[in-house]
Amino acid sequence: MQAIEYFEVECTEKLGGEYYRQIANDVLLDHNLLRVIHKMHIYIDPKVPIFVAVGVLKKVTTLVRVGDIANVNPQEGKMTLAISDETWLAPMLKIFWDRFGKDHVEQPDRFTVILYGVTAGAREIEEIAIADPSQALYKDLIYALKCTCPEGFRVRSENYGAEKFSFVASEDTLTDAGMALVREKFALMGETP
Amino acid sequence: MILVPITYRGGVYRHSEITDLIEDLGGYIVQKHMIAQEVVIQCFVPKDDVELIRAIGKPLAGEVTDSPLVGTEIAVVSMSLEIHHLPHPSCDIAEYVRRLGAKSNMVGMARGVGKRIAGLNDEERDVINEHDIAVYLLGNFETCIEHKMPVLLRGIEVPVVLCGGPDKDVLERIVEPKVDGYVGNVGRFMHRTKESEELSKLDEIIAEITWVLSKRREELAKDPLSVSPARLMDVIREQVPAILDVTSPTPLTVQMSGLRVKLPYDTYADVLRKTEIEDGITIGDIAAIEPSRMRDYIIVRVRPFSETNMVI
Numbered sequence: 001m002q003a004i005e006y007f008e009v010e011c012t013e014k015l016g017g018e019y020y021r022q023i024a025n026d027v028l029l030d031h032n033l034l035r036v037i038h039k040m041h042i043y044i045d046p047k048v049p050i051f052v053a054v055g056v057l058k059k060v061t062t063l064v065r066v067g068d069i070a071n072v073n074p075q076e077g078k079m080t081l082a083i084s085d086e087t088w089l090a091p092m093l094k095i096f097w098d099r100f101g102k103d104h105v106e107q108p109d110r111f112t113v114i115l116y117g118v119t120a121g122a123r124e125i126e127e128i129a130i131a132d133p134s135q136a137l138y139k140d141l142i143y144a145l146k147c148t149c150p151e152g153f154r155v156r157s158e159n160y161g162a163e164k165f166s167f168v169a170s171e172d173t174l175t176d177a178g179m180a181l182v183r184e185k186f187a188l189m190g191e192t193p
Numbered sequence: 194m195i196l197v198p199i200t201y202r203g204g205v206y207r208h209s210e211i212t213d214l215i216e217d218l219g220g221y222i223v224q225k226h227m228i229a230q231e232v233v234i235q236c237f238v239p240k241d242d243v244e245l246i247r248a249i250g251k252p253l254a255g256e257v258t259d260s261p262l263v264g265t266e267i268a269v270v271s272m273s274l275e276i277h278h279l280p281h282p283s284c285d286i287a288e289y290v291r292r293l294g295a296k297s298n299m300v301g302m303a304r305g306v307g308k309r310i311a312g313l314n315d316e317e318r319d320v321i322n323e324h325d326i327a328v329y330l331l332g333n334f335e336t337c338i339e340h341k342m343p344v345l346l347r348g349i350e351v352p353v354v355l356c357g358g359p360d361k362d363v364l365e366r367i368v369e370p371k372v373d374g375y376v377g378n379v380g381r382f383m384h385r386t387k388e389s390e391e392l393s394k395l396d397e398i399i400a401e402i403t404w405v406l407s408k409r410r411e412e413l414a415k416d417p418l419s420v421s422p423a424r425l426m427d428v429i430r431e432q433v434p435a436i437l438d439v440t441s442p443t444p445l446t447v448q449m450s451g452l453r454v455k456l457p458y459d460t461y462a463d464v465l466r467k468t469e470i471e472d473g474i475t476i477g478d479i480a481a482i483e484p485s486r487m488r489d490y491i492i493v494r495v496r497p498f499s500e501t502n503m504v505i
Contacts, residue, residue, distance in 0.1 A: 019333040019358050019380055028384040046334040106216055149382070150332065151277040152307020171307050 006039035006189055012047060020044060024148045031144045036060065036137060038163075040169040041185045042148075048169070050178060053167040054185045054193070057141075060134035064088050067126030068112070076120045081125075089113075092130040101130075141165060159193075166193060174179040194219060196237040196421065198263030200294055201246065205311050211250055215359055221423035223246045223264055223294075224457030235263045236292045237310045261403045263294035263422060264447045268324035268351075272305030272331065279491045282379060283330055285386045286356070290328075290402065296446050298324065298487075302345075311341040318348045320485040325449045326352045326406060328398070329372075333358030333380035339367040346370055352405045356380075356398060366468050373408070374401040377404065386502045406449070413450060416497040419479035420470060420505050422447045425493065428476070429454060435461065451480070454491040457483040470505055 009024060011017025024042055028034050035099060041054035064071065069088050070081040094103045096115065106114045115125070138160050145167040146156070153169035157178065166186075168178040186193045197375050199213055212233065215222060220238035220253045238246060238314050244263050247257040267290050271283040279301075287297040300320055304312045321327045327349065331338050338357050346353065353372040357364050358380025386395060407464060429452070430436055438454050446453040454465065461483075466477030476482070476493065479501045485492040498504050 013334055013336065013359075014403055015359060016333045016335070016380075019382065023381065023383050030383070044334075046308065046336040049337075147276055150306070150334070150337070151273055151275055152337075154307075171309055 001134060002039050003034045004040060008040075008188075009042045009044070010185075011044045016046065016130065017044065019162070020148070027148045031140055031147075033141060033144055039189045039191065041189055043134075043181060043185055044150075046150070049150070049153065049165075049171050050181065051153050051169045052178065052181045052185055053145050053148070054182055054189070055165055056189065057137075057163045057165065058192055059136060064131040065126065066092060066128045066130060069130075072122045072125050077117065079115040079118055079122065079125060083113065084113045086110070087133050095128060095130055106152050122132070138165075140173040142167065154166075164191065194275060195240045196220065196423065197240045197243065198223075198260050198294060199238055199243060200258050200260040200263065201232075201234040201236065201255055202258070202400060203232060203250055205230055205232050207253050208234075208255075209333050211246065211253070212253060213248060214249060218245070221421075221427055223426070225444060235260060237264060237421075252460065253423040261406065262290060262399075264449065264454065265295045265325045265406060266323075266446050266448045267295045267297045267402065268300050268307075268321050268327040269297050270300045270327050270329045272300075272302055272311075272400075274301035275306075277306075277381060278330065281382055282356075282387055286328065286330065286379075286395065286398060290399065293399060293401055293444060295402075296443055300327075305345065308337040311344055313345050315345060316486055317481070322348075322350050323453070323485060323487065324351055325409070326354065326402060328402065329353055329355045331355065331357040331380065335355035335363055335367055338364070339369075342368050342369065348374065352409055354398070354401050354405055356444060373405045376401050404422045409449060413497075416499050417504060418450055418495045418497055419501045419503055420495055422450065422452045422493075422495060425452055425470070425476065425480070425495065427471050428468065429465065433461070433464060439496070447448060451495050452493040453485060453487070454493060455488075457489045458491050459489070465491060465493065472505075473502070479505070 009017050009021040011020060017164045036057055038056045043052040069085040070083045073080045100115060100118055104116045144159050149169045150159060155168050155174055156169045157174050159166045166182045168174055168182060183193055211488040215236050215238055218239055220236050222234055222236045226233040250257060267289040269283055271278045280384060283299060287299050290297045303314060304318055353370060354371050354374035355364060356376045356379040359377055361375050361377030364377050380498055381396050384394060429445060435456055441455045444455045462482050465482050468476045479496055481494045483492050
């Protein structure tokens with residue numbers, strides 16, 4: 001948990017709280033989310049029952065551009081891209097097709113893309129944004145919290161925005177008390193919701 | 194003749210000598226696995242002949258170990274089949290008991306989760322009751338365990354070993370009605386059991402299961418079964434050739450007081466009832482042949498001596 005500045009699991013049952021700390025750690029690690037979370041506080045009271053997770057995210061990584069995943073080599077009448085990371089290859093090709101047309105884009109093998117008759121310069125191609133990783137982050141984070149919280153807690157309220165998130169879950173209908181807990185737990189971290 | 198469960202592990206080369214020996218000694222092979230160059234035989238053999246098998250197996254690089262769980266069918270009851278409970282710890286425990294010779298089945302409940310909403314339906318109850326023992330895998334909170342256990346144990350007639358996050362003494366105190374075995378500090382977790390501390394917890398579960406099963410064996414010994422399920426397995430294998438065409442890993446699953454036959458009930462129930470064991474005594478005379486709640490299988494429950502007045 002070194003990557004997180006503040007990480008607390010508060011539970012009315014001491015031993016249960018320790019287990020949930022381990023579970024939260026495992027889940028966040030599995031989903032590769034430790035690097036994006038700045039602060040996190042989890043509160044569980046099985047007697048109510050309620051599960052509250054609040055937290056602050058780090059500044060989300062910038063846009064992924066063509067230059068981040070490929071070397072652009074301008075040649076006579078064409079531009080050859082040597083791909084170094086395939087992760088964003090599919091969205092990159094889609095953007096190229098939309099922008100230059102399928103006739104001008106060729107992929108002879110897995111790690112090479114050739115653009116024919118393109119007027120844009122190498123610098124301009126490198127600057128094209130191909131993906132925004134922060135869009136998938138919310139989905140991943142909520143999924144991870146769903147995995148962490150007890151499975152029977154199926155009534156949920158999820159909020160996300162301005163790098164802060166809150167997740168409240170219970171077996172019963174959620175009341176204002178849940179929202180009050182969110183404010184209270186944010187205050188423990190020195191934050192406001 | 195007292196039969197004891199053992200596992201023989203050795204090379205494939207000349208292993209037929211061991212299988213012949215077990216049969217000649219009056220033992221029964223419950224399961225035989227051939228994995229590459231290795232053969233694993235789970236069997237019941239006469240207690241006095243274990244050393245003989247060990248001596249004959251030695252030149253063949255064979256190893257004989259006691260396997261108290263051979264010939265038992267265990268239900269590993271998971272509160273759900275969601276990512277919260279699978280693959281850890283349910284699969285780890287199911288796999289561990291399998292290594293020690295038991296046939297384990299995982300029972301994933303439809304509504305086992307939660308505190309207030311947890312429930313057990315009739316199909317789940319009947320499936321669990323078809324096993325020798327049920328291992329309940331619960332969560333980490335004592336409040337939830339205390340609240341839901343009366344519901345989850347309703348109608349369960351087989352011995353139960355309960356695993357949960359709280360300490361063992363806490364489980365013993367809060368669980369009502371009382372069950373046969375408790376293992377504490379094994380609740381819900383989201384990582385593989387590979388640390389030595391976690392593996393020793395798995396050993397603790399096995400020890401608890403073995404202890405509960407030995408108590409059950411003692412009870413059975415007071416009123417012995419009319420026929421050994423292992424012998425019944427041999428009889429069915431010889432006289433009902435259809436069982437040889439079943440592709441399931443264990444077409445005949447031996448239990449402590451019965452047998453699961455993986456043939457359709459409607460077609461084969463009468464065939465089994467009329468199958469002769471010896472001297473005109475049929476399976477129907479000494480056992481109840483019932484439809485299983487698991488697919489369309491047959492469950493054979495051997496009656497005790499007090500009901501049939503015969504032991505063969």
